[in-house]
Amino acid sequence: xxxxxxxxxxxxxxxxxxxxxxxxxxxxxxxxxxxxxxxxxxxxxxxxxxxxxxxxxxxxxxxxxxxxxxxxxxxxxxxxxxxxxxxxxxxxxxxxxxxxxxxxxxxxxxxxxxxxxxxxxxxxxxxxxxxxxxxxxxxxxxxxxxxxxxxxxxxxxxxxxxxxxxxxxxxxxxxxxxxxxxxxxxxxxxxxxxxxxxxxxxxxxxxxxxxxxxxxxxxxxxxxxxxxxxxxxxxxxxxxxxxxxxxxxxxxxxxxxxxxxxxxxxxxxxxxxxxxxxxxxxxxxxxxxxxxxxxxxxxxxxxxxxxxxxxxxxxxxxxxxxxxxxxxxxxxxxxxxxxxxxxxxxxxxxxxxxxxxxxxxxxxxxxxxxxxxxxxxxxxxxxxxxxxxxxxxxxxxxxxxxxxxxxxxxxxxxxxxxxxxxxxxxxxxxxxxxxxxxxxxxxxxxxxxxxxxxxxxxxxxxxxxxxxxxxxxxxxxxxxxxxxxxxxxxxxxxxxxxxxxxxxxxxxxxxxxxxxxxxxxxxxxxxxxxxxxxxxxxxxxxxxxxxxxxxxxxxxxxxxxxxxxxxxxxxxxxxxxxxxxxxxxxxxxxxxxxxxxxxxxxxxxxxxxxxxxxxxxxxxxxxxxxxxx
Numbered sequence: 194x195x196x197x198x199x200x201x202x203x204x205x206x207x208x209x210x211x212x213x214x215x216x217x218x219x220x221x222x223x224x225x226x227x228x229x230x231x232x233x234x235x236x237x238x239x240x241x242x243x244x245x246x247x248x249x250x251x252x253x254x255x256x257x258x259x260x261x262x263x264x265x266x267x268x269x270x271x272x273x274x275x276x277x278x279x280x281x282x283x284x285x286x287x288x289x290x291x292x293x294x295x296x297x298x299x300x301x302x303x304x305x306x307x308x309x310x311x312x313x314x315x316x317x318x319x320x321x322x323x324x325x326x327x328x329x330x331x332x333x334x335x336x337x338x339x340x341x342x343x344x345x346x347x348x349x350x351x352x353x354x355x356x357x358x359x360x361x362x363x364x365x366x367x368x369x370x371x372x373x374x375x376x377x378x379x380x381x382x383x384x385x386x387x388x389x390x391x392x393x394x395x396x397x398x399x400x401x402x403x404x405x406x407x408x409x410x411x412x413x414x415x416x417x418x419x420x421x422x423x424x425x426x427x428x429x430x431x432x433x434x435x436x437x438x439x440x441x442x443x444x445x446x447x448x449x450x451x452x453x454x455x456x457x458x459x460x461x462x463x464x465x466x467x468x469x470x471x472x473x474x475x476x477x478x479x480x481x482x483x484x485x486x487x488x489x490x491x492x493x494x495x496x497x498x499x500x501x502x503x504x505x506x507x508x509x510x511x512x513x514x515x516x517x518x519x520x521x522x523x524x525x526x527x528x529x530x531x532x533x534x535x536x537x538x539x540x541x542x543x544x545x546x547x548x549x550x551x552x553x554x555x556x557x558x559x560x561x562x563x564x565x566x567x568x569x570x571x572x573x574x575x576x577x578x579x580x581x582x583x584x585x586x587x588x589x590x591x592x593x594x595x596x597x598x599x600x601x602x603x604x605x606x607x608x609x610x611x612x613x614x615x616x617x618x619x620x621x622x623x624x625x626x627x628x629x630x631x632x633x634x635x636x637x638x639x640x641x642x643x644x645x646x647x648x649x650x651x652x653x654x655x656x657x658x659x660x661x662x663x664x665x666x667x668x669x670x671x672x673x674x675x676x677x678x679x680x681x682x683x684x685x686x687x688x689x690x691x692x693x694x695x696x697x698x699x700x701x702x703x704x705x706x707x708x709x710x711x712x713x714x715x716x717x718x719x720x721x722x723x724x725x726x727x728x729x730x731x732x733x734x735x736x737x738x739x740x741x742x743x744x745x746x747x748x749x750x751x752x753x754x755x756x757x758x759x760x761x762x763x764x765x766x767x768x769x770x771x772x773x774x775x776x777x778x779x780x781x782x783x784x785x786x787x788x789x790x791x792x793x794x795x796x797x798x799x800x801x802x803x804x805x806x807x808x809x810x811x812x813x814x815x816x817x818x819x820x821x822x
Contacts, residue, residue, distance in 0.1 A: 239431055239432055239433035239434020239435050239491070239498055239499070239500050239501070239548055273632055273638070273639060273641070273648065273682075274631060274632055274639065274678050274679070274682050274683055274684050274716065275629075275678055275682055276678065276679070276680050276681070276682045277596070277627070277628075277629040277677075277678050277679075277680065278680070279627045279629070281598075281626055281627050282626050282627040282628060282629070282677075282680075282709070283680045284626065285626040285687075285707055285708050285709050285757060286679060286680060286685065286708075286709045286711050287708050287709065287710050287711060287712065287757070287758055287759060288681070288711060288712060288713075289712055290712040290762055290763055291748070291750070291758065291759050291760040291761045291762050291763075292760070292762065293751070293754075293760045293761045293762065293819065294761065294762060294819060295747075295748075295761050295762040295763060295764040296731060296747060296748075296749050296761055296764050296795075296816040296817060296818050296819070297764075297816065297817045297819075298747075298764055298766065298814055298815070298816055299794060299815045299816070299817050300347075300354045300355070300796075300813075300814060300815035301766060301767070301812065301813070301814045301815070302344075302354065302355035302812075302813055303810055303811065303812060303813070304326075304335045304337070304342065304344075304798055304810075304811040304812065304813045305318075305335055305336075305337040305340055305342050305360065305361055305811055306318055306322070306337065306800070306808070306809050306810035306811045307802075307803060307806050307808045307809065307810045308803060308810050309342070309357075309360075309361065309810070310357075311342055311357035311359070311360040311361055312357060312358070312359065312360070312439075313359065313360055313361055313362050313440045314361065315361065316337065316340040316342075316360070316361030317339065317340065317361075318337075318338075318808045318809065319338040319339060319381065320338070320775075320776050320778055320808075320809070321338070321778040321779065321780055321781040322337045322338055322780050322781070322800050322809060322811060323336070323337065323338050323381050323382050323383075323780070323781050323782065324336075324337055324780055324782065324783045324784055324798045324799060324800065324811060325337075325383065325384045325385050325782075325784050325798075326385070326784040326785075326786055326796060326797070326798040326813065327385040327386050327387040327394065327395075327784075327786055328346065328387060328786050328787075328788050328789065328796045329346070329387045329392075329394065329493050329495065329789060330346075330348065330349070330350075330392070330493055330789060330790055331345070331346055331348055331349065331350040331351060331493070331494075332344065332345065332346055332358070332494070332495050332496075333345075333346050333354075333355075333796070333813065334385045334387075334394065334495050335360075335385075335798060335811070335813065336364055336383045336384065336385050336396075337811060338381040339363060339364055339379050339380065339381045339383075340360065340361040340362065340363065340364065341359075341360060341361070341362055341363070341364050341366060341367075341383070341385075341396075342357060342359060342360025342361055342362075343357070343358045343359040343360060343495050343496060344356060344357055344358065344813075345358060346788075346790075348790055354815075355813070358496065359437070359439060359496060362440055363379040364379055364380060364381075364383040364396075364398050365377075365378060365379040365380070365398065366437065366438055366440070367396050367437055367488045367499055367501070368398070368486055368488065368501055369435075369438050370435060371427065371435070371501045371503070372427060373426045373427045373484070373503050374400045374402075374404055374426060374484040374486070374503060375398065375400065375426070375484060375486035375501065375503045378400050378402060380398050380399055380400055380401055382398075382399050382401075382511065382512060382513060383396065383397065383398040383399075384396075384397050384513055384514070384515050385397075386515050386516075386517055386568070387786065387789065388489075388517045388542075388546075389517075389569065389570070389571060389572055389789045390517070390519065390569065390572065390574060391546050392492075392493040392789075393489055393490045393491075393492075393493065393546060394488075394489070394490035394493075394495045394499075395487070395488070395489055395490075395515060395517065395522060396486075396487070396488040396499075397485070397486070397487055397513050397515045397522075397524060398485075398486040398488075399483070399484075399485055399486070399510040399511070399513050399526065400483055400484035400485070400486065400510070401483070401509070401510070401511070402483075403480055403481050403482065403483055404481040404482055404483070404484065404505075405480070405481045406480055406481045407481060407482070409424050409505070410424065410481055410482040410505055410507070411423065411424055411482060411505055411506060411507045412507065413507055414506075414507055414508060414536075414555065414557050415557060416534070416557045416558060416559040417557070418616075419556075420554045420555070420556055420607075420612045420613070420615035421554065421555045421556070421557070422552060422553075422554060422612060423485070423504035423505055423506055423538070423552070423553035423554070423555060424482075424504070424505045425502070425503065425504065425505070425550075426484050426486075426502075426503025426504060426505050427503055430501065430502050430503065430550070431500040431501055431502055431545075431548050431549075431550070431551075433548075434491045434498035434499060434500050434548055435498055435499060435501065436496075436497060436498045436499075437495065437496050437497065437498070437499060439496070482505035482506060482507055483505070483506045483507070483508065483509055483510050484503050484504065484505055484506070484510075485503070485504050485506060485510050485513065485524065485526075485538070485553070486501070486502070486503050487501070487502040487503075487504075487522070487540055487545065488500070488501050488502075489501075489502075489545045489546060489548075491548070500545060500546075500548040502540070502545060502551060504540070504553040506536070506538075506555065508528045508534075508536055508557070509527075509528055509529060510526045510536065511526055511527040511528070511529070511530075512526060512527045512563075512657075513525075513526050514526070514564075514565050514566065514659060515568075516565075516566035516567055516568035516569075516581065516659060516660070517542075517568055517569045518542070518566070518567070518568075518569060518575075518581045519542070519569075519574050519575065520539075520542065520543070520578075520580075520581075520607060520609075521539035521540060521541060521542045521581070521607055522539065522540045522542045522545070523537075523538070523539045523566040523567075523581050523583075523605065524538045524539070524540065524566075525537050525538065525564040525565060525566055525583060526538065527563065530635070530636070531591070532591070533559065533560055533561065533562060533589055533591060533592075534557065534558065534559050534560075534561075535557075535558045535561050535563065535564045536555050536556075536557055536558075537555065537556045537557075537558060537564060537566075537583060537603070537605060537617055538553055538554065538555040538556075539553065539554055539555075539581075539605065539607050540552075540553045541553070541609055543609075552609070554607060554612050554615055556605070556615070556617040558603070558617070560589075561585050561601070561620070562585060562586065562588065562589055562590070562654060562655055563585055563586070563654070563655035563656065563657070564583045564584070564585050564603070565583065565584055565585070565655075565656045565657070565658070565659060565660045565673070566581050566582070566583050566584075566605075566659075566660065567581055567582050567583075567584070567660045567661075567662035567671055568659040568660060568661060568662060569662050569663075570661055570662065570663045570723065570724055570787045571663050571664065571726055571787070571792055572789075572792075573663075573664040573665075573666065574664065575662070575664055575669065575693075576664075576695075576696055576697065577697065578696070578697030578698075579693075579696070579697050579700060580604050580605055580606040580607075580697065580700065581604075581605050582602050582603065582604050582605070582671075582693070582700075582702065583602065583603040583605060583619075584600055584601070584602055584656055584660050584671075584673050584691075585600070585601045585602075585603075585620070585655075585656060586600060586601075586628070586630075586654065586655060586656055586675055587599050587600070587601060588630065588654070590630065590633065590634035590635065590654045595629055595630045595633045595634060595654075596627065596628050596629035596630055596677075597627070597628065598624060598625060598626070598627040598628070599622045599623055599624050599625055600622075600623040600625055600656075600673070600689065600691075601619065601620035601621065601622060601623070602619055602620065602621045602623060602702055603617055603618065603619030603620055603621070604616075604617070604618045604619060604621075604700060605617050606618075606697075621702065623691070623702060623704055624704070625689060625704060625707055626707055626709075628675075628677045628687050628709075629677060629678040630653040630654045630676075630677065630678070631651045631653030631676035631677050631678055631684045631685075631716075631718055632650075632651050632653050632678070632684075633653065633654075634653050634654035635650065635651075635652045635653065635654050635655070636650055636777070636778070637650060637651070637653070637777075638650070638777055639651040639653065639684070639716075639718075639777075640684065640716045640718065640735075640737050640738055640743065640779070641716075641737075641738055641739045642737065642739065642742060642743065642772040642773065643739050643740050643741070643742060643772060644771075644772050645772045645774045647772065647773065647774050647775075647776075647777065648777060649737070649743060649773060649777055649778075649779040650777045650778050650779055651676050651684060651716070651718040651719065651779075652676065652718075652719060652781060652782070653675070653676045653677070653678075653684075653718070655675060656673050656674065656675045657675070657719070657781075657782045658674060658720060658721035658722065658782055658783065658784070658785070659721070659784070660672070660673045661673075661722050661723055661724050661785075662693075662724075663724040663726075663728070665728050668692055668694070669692060669693040669694065670690055670691075670692065670705075670724055670728060671690065671691040671692070671693060671702075672688065672689065672690050672691075672722040672723075672724055672730055673688070673689050673691070673722070674686055674687065674688045674689075674720040674721070674722050674732060675687055675720075676717075676718040676719065676720065677709060679709060679711040679714070680711075681711065681713070681714035682714060683711060683713065683714040683715050683716055683717075683738060684711075684715075684716035684717055684718045684738070685709040685710055685711030685717055686709065686710045686711075686717050686718070686720045686732060686734050687707070687708075687709045688707065688708055688709075688710065688720070688722065688730075688732060688759075689704065689706070689707045690704075690705045690706045690707070690730065691703065691704055691705060692704075692705045705756070706756040706757050707757060708757040708758060708759065710732070710748060710759050712763070714738075715736065715737065715738035715741065716735075716736070716737050716738040717734050717735070717736055717746070718734060718735050719734060719735045719779065719780050719781075719782065719783055719799070720732050720733065720734035720735075720783070721733055721734070721782070721783045721784050721785040721797065722785060723785040723786060723787050723795045723797075724787070725787060725792060725793045725794075725795060725818055725821050726787075726792035726793060726821065727751075727752050727793070727818070727820065727821050728752030729749060729750065729751050729752050729818040729820075729821060730749060730750050730752075731747060731748070731749040731785065731795040731797075731816055731818060732747065732748055732749065732759070732785070733745065733746070733747045733766070733783060733785050733795075733797030733798075733799060733814075733816075734746060734747075734748075734783070734799075735779065735780065735783070735799055735800070736765075737769065741768075741769070742768070742769030742770055742771060742772055742801075742802060743769045743772075743773070743779065743800070743801065743802070744765070744766070744767050744768040744769040744801045745765075745766040745767050745797070745799035745800070745801060745812055745814070746763050746764060746765055746766060747763070747764040747766055747795075747797060747814070747816050748761060748762075748763050748764070749761045749795075749816070749818050751818065751819065751820065761818070761819070764816060766797065766799070766812055766814040767799075767801045767812040767814075768801070769801040769802050770801075770802060770803055770804040770806075771802035771803065771804055771805060771806050771807075772802065773802060773809065774807075775807070779800065780799065780800050783797070783798060783799045783800075784797070784798055785797045788815070791821075791822070793817055793818070793821035793822060794815050794816070794817050795815070795816045795817070795818070796813065796814070796815050796816075797813075797814055797815075797816065798811055798812065798813045798814075799811065799812060800812075
């Protein structure tokens with residue numbers, strides 16, 4: 194049953210189709226979910242310290258760099274922002290900046306990118322940046338495309354923030370000596386999280402190149418009620434924990450004079466981003482399996498030892514979006530940009546934290562554009578047994594449907610003892626104000642820049658950043674964001690706070706508040722949200738549009754402020770000083786994360802260009818909302 198704003202999440206099993214939206218936003222959302230597939234890890238072990246592994250990697254860097262700069266997309270002629278001319282959508286637009294003092298910027302420094310210089314030298318700067326950031330008690334870990342760095346965080350262990358302890362090293366450094374695809378292949382789209390419940394680091398790296406045919410590879414997966422099991426990539430994983438290697442510094446190298454050389458960014462035959470749109474179809478099976486690589490730290494020290502796992506998948510594992518939840522590490526991925534199918538997977542967190550043999554289960558869903566799981570913030574867990582939920586926007590760019598008037602939710606209940614009992618139920622329609630994708634979706638020429646005709650992509654068709662979840666005690670708060678066209682023909686950040694309630698067998702979701710932050714006719718896009726311990730909401734995002742070069746800003750609201758408003762004035766983390774001219778893709782995603790030391794400070798990272806630069810830098814900043822200490 195579906196009511197206006199309150200939805201019983203356990204009421205719909207994922208089969209059939211649901212007509213959603215209305216008028217120009219109407220779309221059919223098929224709800225076909227496959228049975229869960231269970232993957233035993235093909236490999237698992239315990240690594241040496243990361244510091245030591247790094248020295249082994251940089252001594253020749255045997256890994257394969259999969260992610261190079263894209264060639265210009267055949268979709269890149271998409272429309273710029275346009276006014277939706279929808280009265281109901283306009284009602285939630287905030288066209289005036291908040292009057293309360295802006296969130297204080299308490300830290301700000303450059304991360305990976307142009308200008309970075311660490312113990313292992315300068316990074317190979319590739320586009321898009323695929324920014325990921327996680328913060329622990331004493332460290333900050335950043336991944337940018339195919340490179341990783343570890344920084345100090347001021348506190349009990351260090352007297353300053355932003356000193357580089359490790360980097361730039363390949364993302365695959367943490368898998369050095371693991372054997373298999375995770376060790377051999379350095380891949381972009383790597384994501385890092387800090388698991389506050391366990392005080393551990395989680396590194397997730399997909400492998401975009403299909404491996405050789407092997408007798409234990411998974412069979413073809415299809416949508417339906419089955420939970421598919423991912424076979425382990427290496428026998429006997431995880432094995433003993435292994436310390437993160439520290440590479441020997443390489444010889445000095447000149448700073449690249451120009452942008453990276455164009456490249457495909459994918460292995461041959463891989464269904465990568467930037468290809469021309471095509472009707473939904475099943476791709477030819479690869480010659481062998483793809484892999485998903487997990488590294489879970491043994492302690493809160495990211496330079497220490499890791500348990501490492503590899504799981505095999507038959508489908509391309511694009512855009513992994515890891516989320517921490519008590520019963521698992523949830524990792525939804527996309528199968529392709531060119532047909533509408535997603536993989537909703539979960540790895541056995543409890544066993545991985547102990548360095549024990551673990552499994553991964555996956556459900557295949559047809560007809561959903563992009564899924565993102567709820568990612569925990571803080572130390573207070575959700576109610577015992579509460580399943581994770583996945584959130585998606587409606588519409589489908591490939592079908593020419595560029596908006597909707599609802600969000601869609603799926604509930605994932607995993608049974609580690611018996612995968613036949615694993616269930617993905619949904620989609621549940623959550624009515625919201627109508628929205629239109631910014632610039633009609635992804636891989637489109639969208640945000641204008643000074644001094645060039647090159648426009649930047651906005652990834653406007655999806656909830657790209659992690660969905661923030663926090664149990665505040667009095668209520669469970671969930672915040673999601675995406676980029677939309679505004680009535681002023683600019684780009685705005687549409688944000689929602691949902692509220693979860695009920696026990697494990699009777700969970701409900703309700704829309705608590707929503708808004709579109711658009712205080713002018715410029716562009717705000719590619720946002721990432723966070724919720725501090727008081728229930729204040731902060732959102733970081735890219736800001737630009739002629740006459741402004743693209744830079745990074747931050748806005749927020751206090752928990753008891755009027756609903757639907759970002760009541761704080763805008764904070765400027767960094768202003769851009771040059772245009773990106775060599776390609777349209779901008780970041781692909783960014784990351785906000787709450788500091789576990791005070792549960793108040795919100796960290797955020799995004800791209801910008803220094804004056805006269807021909808490649809991007811990244812800026813890492815920390816914000817604190819008024820009244821949270």
